[in-house]
Amino acid sequence: MGTVVDAVNQEVNGSLPTEKKVKVVFVLGGPGSGKGTQCTNIVEHFGFTHLSAGDLLREEIKSGSENGTMIQNMIKEGKIVPSEVTVKLLQRAMQESDNDKFLIDGFPRNEENRAAFENVTGIVPEFVLFFDCSEEEMERRLLGRNQGRVDDNIETIRKRFNVFVESSLPVIEHYRSREKVHVIDAGKPIEDVFKTVKNIFMTA
Ligand SMILES: Nc1ncnc2c1ncn2[C@@H]1O[C@H](COP(=O)(O)OP(=O)(O)OP(=O)(O)O)[C@@H](O)[C@H]1O
Ligand SMILES: Nc1ccn([C@@H]2O[C@H](COP(=O)(O)O)[C@@H](O)[C@H]2O)c(=O)n1
Numbered sequence: 521m522g523t524v525v526d527a528v529n530q531e532v533n534g535s536l537p538t539e540k541k542v543k544v545v546f547v548l549g550g551p552g553s554g555k556g557t558q559c560t561n562i563v564e565h566f567g568f569t570h571l572s573a574g575d576l577l578r579e580e581i582k583s584g585s586e587n588g589t590m591i592q593n594m595i596k597e598g599k600i601v602p603s604e605v606t607v608k609l610l611q612r613a614m615q616e617s618d619n620d621k622f623l624i625d626g627f628p629r630n631e632e633n634r635a636a637f638e639n640v641t642g643i644v645p646e647f648v649l650f651f652d653c654s655e656e657e658m659e660r661r662l663l664g665r666n667q668g669r670v671d672d673n674i675e676t677i678r679k680r681f682n683v684f685v686e687s688s689l690p691v692i693e694h695y696r697s698r699e700k701v702h703v704i705d706a707g708k709p710i711e712d713v714f715k716t717v718k719n720i721f722m723t724a
């Protein structure tokens with residue numbers, strides 16, 4: 521369990537920080553490895569709230585935020601948005617939720633994300649899921665996703681794969697060395713992957 525200090529309320533209202541004890545599981549894996557798909561299943565069976573960092577950033581663009589253009593450009597280029605933006609969105613979403621169990625999908629994406637989240641919220645994840653999948657399979661899935669995402673084109677997909685290897689794998693290694701990571705073979709069919717995921721949550 522960790523605590524979320526309500527920095528948003530502090531800034532806006534000047535009120536004293538309120539604290540909420542929460543349980544966080546980080547859901548990591550390459551682009552198209554099936555993080556979002558499996559999070560939907562976990563929510564249904566285990567009562568977590570799913571927070572996708574990518575979805576929160578896309579909502580921020582749609583909301584007309586002053587950061588919208590910057591975020592849009594970063595996503596098109598497959599780059600990682602500065603942590604202060606993403607951590608604030610995650611922190612606000614946790615604070616506004618009635619739940620105390622969160623699946624944080626696609627975050628932390630790099631060392632800066634990881635350190636900023638820990639420093640700002642004081643939360644250490646209960647454990648980390650790593651959906652391990654070949655680039656060939658992830659590329660096939662992303663090109664077939666058809667959700668109109670600006671980053672699901674071959675040029676951006678290649679950039680996202682490079683960012684994953686260079687910046688995100690070291691974060692997984694950080695948690696692996698602390699024995700927090702469950703590696704899941706994500707190349708299997710959706711139902712088979714979920715069987716493995718289910719076992720992890722039932723025994724955790
Ligand atoms: N195990 C699987 N086998 C085949 N297709 C899958 C599997 N898991 C997910 N998919 C499909 O692959 C696509 C990508 O899945 P999903 O959106 O869950 O990936 P993601 O890891 O969240 O990707 P991103 O990082 O880009 O958000 C979707 O069209 C989904 O239906
Ligand atoms: N921690 C994060 C998460 C995402 N992004 C940006 O959003 C893009 C899409 O993310 P998905 O998880 O939905 O694939 C990603 O490529 C980044 O540009 C981010 O900056 N930081």
Ligand SMILES: [Mg+2]
Binds near residue numbers: 556572
């Ligand atoms: Mg996703």
